[in-house]
C-alpha cells in the first residue's frame with residue numbers, strides 16, 4: 331500500500347468537521363476517483379496527502395510512513411498535488427520556469443531536470459506556451475501549467491483536484507491518456523472529480539465521500555449500482571448508464587464502447603417510455 | 607439585450623487578436639450559450655459584454671458593443687453596475703474579501719446599489735435558499751469548499767437582479783445537485799425577461815436549456831444555431847468541445863446502421879432513448895438493417 335489512511339478525522343478552526351473517521355488504502359498503480367457532494371471533504375482529504383493539513387486524529391501513511399513524521403520536502407518527492415484553484419500554486423514569471431521549479435528544488439541533475447520539464451510540457455500540451463507568463467493564459471491553461479509542474483517532479487503518487495474543470499475536449503482526452511499512462515508506469519493516481527463519464531472511462535476504483543465519511547468504496551464497475559440506490563443527489567450516473575437504464579437493459583453499461591457492444595443483442599419489442 | 611457588431615480585440619501583450627470580427631445578438635428571455643476550445647476567447651467575450659474588456663484590461667478594440675441599447679465604449683463601468691452581472695470563471699477571484707460572512711458577501715452588492723436595509727433580507731434569503739447556501743450563511747467566504755465558493759459567486763450576482771447576466775463556466779466545480787440548482791435559477795431568470803449569456807464546457811444540461819449555441823474558435827464565431835444542431839455537428843471536437851456520449855454512441859451506431867435513418871443525432875437522453883428504442887424494435891422484428899434496400903444510406907446526419 332503506497333497510501334494508507336486510518337480513522338482520519340479533521341476539524342477546521344471554525345468547528346466544521348470536514349473528515350470524520352476516513353479509512354482506506356491505495357496500492358501502487360491504482361487509479362482512484364474520489365467523488366461526492368460539494369463540501370463532502372474531498373479537497374480536505376487531498377490536502378492531508380501532501381501534508382498541508384495535519385490530522386486531528388487518525389493517521390495518513392505514505393509508503394509506510396506517517397505524514398507527520400515526513401518533512402514537507404520528503405513528502406513532495408513522493409506525492410504531487412494539483413490544487414483545485416491553480417492560482418494557489420503558480421508563482422513564476424513563465425510557464426517553463428514554473429514547471430522547472432519543482433525539479434530544481436528536489437535537486438535533480440540538470441540533464442534529468444531538462445528531460446522532466448520537456449516531457450511534462452509535452453504531456454500537458456503546453457510546449458508552445460513555454461515562455462508565456464501564466465497570468466496571460468486562460469484559466470484552463472493555467473490549470474494545466476499546475477499539472478505540468480507536478481508531473482515534472484516525477485512523484486510516485488499524483489493527486490489531482492478536479493483536473494477536468496475548465497478543460498476543452500483535446501485537454502480532457504490528453505488528461506485521460508495521462509491518467510492511464512501514469513498508472514501503466516506503476517504510478518498511483520487519485521483524482522477528485524464531478525465528471526462521472528471521465529470517472530468511469532479512466533479509473534479502476536471509486537471512493538464516495540459524504541459528510542466527511544467514506545460512503546462507498548469499490549471497483550468502478552459496481553459503482554453505478556451504488557449511485558442508482560443512493561439518495562445522495564450530488565451523484566449522477568454516467569450518460570451511457572442512464573441510457574441503458576432508460577432502455578430497460580439489465581445490468582450496468584458505463585461507456586460508449588460498452589454500450590455499442592451490447593446494442594445488437596438488445597433487441598426488444600416496446601420502446602421504453604421516457605421517465606424510466 | 608446584447609448587441610455585438612464587428613468586434614475585434616487584442617490584449618496589450620497579445621501577439622494576435624483574442625477576438626476577431628465577432629457579431630451576435632442576444633434578446634431578453636433568451637439563453638445563448640458560448641462554447642469552444644481553451645484560449646479561444648470565451649472569457650474575453652464575457653469581459654467585453656460586461657464592460658471590463660477593454661476598460662480594465664487595456665488593449666485595442668474595434669467595433670460596437672451595446673447592452674440594453676447603451677454603447678459600452680461610451681459607458682463608464684460604474685454605469686453598468688446592477689444592470690449587467692458577470693459571474694467570473696474563477697470564483698476564488700470574485701469574492702470581495704470585504705465581508706465577514708457568506709450572507710454579508712451577498713449583501714455587499716446590494717449595499718453598493720443602495721438597496722434599503724429592510725428590502726435586503728427579502729432579496730438575500732431566497733438566493734441563499736435557491737443555491738443551497740443557507741447552512742453556511744454565517745461562515746466566512748474563505749471557509750467554504752470550492753463548489754460552495756462557486757455558488758456564492760453566483761448568488762452575489764443573482765441577488766442584484768441584473769437584466770443582463772453573463773456567466774463564465776458557473777458550474778465547473780459543482781456536483782450534480784448544484785448544477786441543477788444553477789440551471790433552475792437560469793430558467794427562472796429567463797422567465798423574468800433576463801438576457802443570459804452562458805459560457806460552458808459541460809454540455810448535457812446546456813443541450814436542454816440553451817436557445818442557441820455560439821461556437822468560438824480562435825477568436826471568431828465559426829458556428830451558431832440551436833443546440834440540437836450545433837452540438838451534433840461532426841466538427842464539434844475540432845472546435846474543442848467534447849460531444850455528449852449520446853451523440854458519439856449514435857454516430858458510431860449509425861455507421862453500423864444501428865441508428866434510425868433520417869433521425870438527427872441526439873444531444874439529450876430523451877432523444878437517444880427514443881432513437882435507440884426504435885433500433886431495438888427494428889432488430890426485434892428481425893430487420894438487421896443491412897439488406898441494402900434503402901437508397902438513403904450514406905447521407906444520414
Ligand SMILES: Nc1ncnc2c1ncn2[C@@H]1O[C@H](COP(=O)(O)OP(=O)(O)OP(=O)(O)O)[C@@H](O)[C@H]1O
Pocket residue numbers: 342343344346347348366367368369370371372373374375414742748749750751752753754779
Ligand atoms: N478553510 C476552511 N475553513 C473552514 N471550513 C472549511 C474550510 N475549507 C472547507 N471547509 C468546509 O469543510 C468541508 C469540506 O470542504 P472541502 O473543501 O474538503 O469539500 P470538497 O469535497 O472538496 O467540496 P467541493 O466539491 O465543493 O470542492 C465543507 O463543509 C467546507 O465548507
Ligand SMILES: Nc1ncnc2c1ncn2[C@@H]1O[C@H](COP(=O)(O)OP(=O)(O)OP(=O)(O)O)[C@@H](O)[C@H]1O
Pocket residue numbers: 465466467468469470471496498617618619620624642643644645646647648649650651663695
Ligand atoms: N490578461 C491577458 N493578457 C494577455 N493575453 C490574455 C489575457 N487573458 C487571456 N489572454 C489570451 O487571450 C486568449 C483568449 O483567452 P480567454 O481567457 O478569453 O480564453 P477562453 O476561451 O476563456 O479559455 P478557457 O476555456 O481556457 O477559459 C488566450 O490566448 C489567452 O492566452
Ligand SMILES: [Mg+2]
Pocket residue numbers: 372373374414491751752753
Ligand atoms: Mg474541493
Ligand SMILES: [Mg+2]
Pocket residue numbers: 468469470648649650695774
Ligand atoms: Mg475562460
